[in-house]
Amino acid sequence: MKIKDKLSTREEVTWCPGCPNFMILESVKKAISEMSDKGGYSLKDFVMTTDIGCHAKMFDYLNLSGVYCLHGRALPTAEGVCIGNPKMHVLAFVGDGAIYAEGIGHLPHAFRNNMNMTLVVHDNQSYSLTTGQSTPTSQQGFKTKVKPQGEENKPLNPILFALASGATFIARCNAKNINHTADVLMKAIAHKGFSFVEIVQDCLIFNLEMNNKDSRMYEVVDNRNLDVAFTLAKEFDYNSKRGRIPLGVLYQNRNAKTFAQKWPQIGKVVGKGGFYKGQVKGRK
Ligand SMILES: Cc1ncc(C[n+]2csc(CCOP(=O)(O)OP(=O)(O)O)c2C)c(N)n1
Ligand code: SF4
Numbered sequence: 001m002k003i004k005d006k007l008s009t010r011e012e013v014t015w016c017p018g019c020p021n022f023m024i025l026e027s028v029k030k031a032i033s034e035m036s037d038k039g040g041y042s043l044k045d046f047v048m049t050t051d052i053g054c055h056a057k058m059f060d061y062l063n064l065s066g067v068y069c070l071h072g073r074a075l076p077t078a079e080g081v082c083i084g085n086p087k088m089h090v091l092a093f094v095g096d097g098a099i100y101a102e103g104i105g106h107l108p109h110a111f112r113n114n115m116n117m118t119l120v121v122h123d124n125q126s127y128s129l130t131t132g133q134s135t136p137t138s139q140q141g142f143k144t145k146v147k148p149q150g151e152e153n154k155p156l157n158p159i160l161f162a163l164a165s166g167a168t169f170i171a172r173c174n175a176k177n178i179n180h181t182a183d184v185l186m187k188a189i190a191h192k193g194f195s196f197v198e199i200v201q202d203c204l205i206f207n208l209e210m211n212n213k214d215s216r217m218y219e220v221v222d223n224r225n226l227d228v229a230f231t232l233a234k235e236f237d238y239n240s241k242r243g244r245i246p247l248g249v250l251y252q253n254r255n256a257k258t259f260a261q262k263w264p265q266i267g268k269v270v271g272k273g274g275f276y277k278g279q280v281k282g283r284k
Contacts, residue, residue, distance in 0.1 A: 072102025132206030
């Protein structure tokens with residue numbers, strides 16, 4: 001059986017027909033299977049955490065071990081997995097509501113900690129599972145049932161937020177471009193430290209006004225210059241209906257210490273199989 005087929009499950013798919021979440025799932029399968037084919041990884045090296053939302057159904061459709069977490073808590077759970085078994089590569093799948101609202105307290109510290117894991121944000125600028133309330137990346141004026149007069153706040157720019165928090169790998173993808181997204185995901189997984197992948201995703205039911213930004217998107221050459229990164233980050237403010245939207249590796253710092261390098265004593269108390277010695281003792 002091909003590795004990509006092994007990553008599939010038989011669960012009934014309940015995403016709306018045509019939802020770009022299908023394409024994100026395909027990109028993830030492509031990235032993992034290519035890395036397992038020739039990148040020196042095996043399927044057992046990967047583990048996932050998912051949040052709650054439409055995006056989180058990845059848990060049902062992607063055949064990896066993992067934890068289906070509380071809303072806003074896929075990131076700290078992933079960090080726990082990283083500490084518990086540093087040999088695994090954790091993929092955390094979150095929505096823009098989950099990570100930029102409920103779970104935002106964890107985000108700047110994850111950027112600073114620089115653990116070896118990948119955060120994948122399915123950013124549809126809407127709380128879609130709960131029928132389309134506005135999230136921190138929704139555009140001003142977005143009218144919803146709970147805000148009939150429209151969203152008043154300006155959107156958060158997650159790329160600027162990541163840069164300001166010291167992130168070491170920041171990328172943006174278009175959910176509809178499977179090959180490019182898979183390519184960026186492979187670079188994110190190979191990065192030594194915390195990799196942040198913002199995926200621009202249409203929702204076919206809610207916040208239609210922000211869909212179809214494809215013609216504004218362009219791919220950048222992988223960038224390692226911080227000043228250039230800030231310029232790229234400012235090109236799209238998640239509000240405007242015009243202007244260009246850069247995709248690709250917007251910033252990478254290959255020289256920053258990872259969490260494991262900053263805290264080598266943690267590795268020493270992790271025994272075989274990845275459990276803390278104390279925990280293993282406690283089970284006897
Ligand atoms: C602490 C908490 N707050 C709110 C909810 C209700 N809730 C469940 S899913 C969801 C929306 C998820 O939106 P998002 O994270 O943007 O993901 P999407 O559905 O758009 O993929 C909300 C508000 C919850 N389960 N737990
Ligand atoms: S509501 Fe939107 S995000 Fe959720 S499955 Fe349907 S199209 Fe996809």
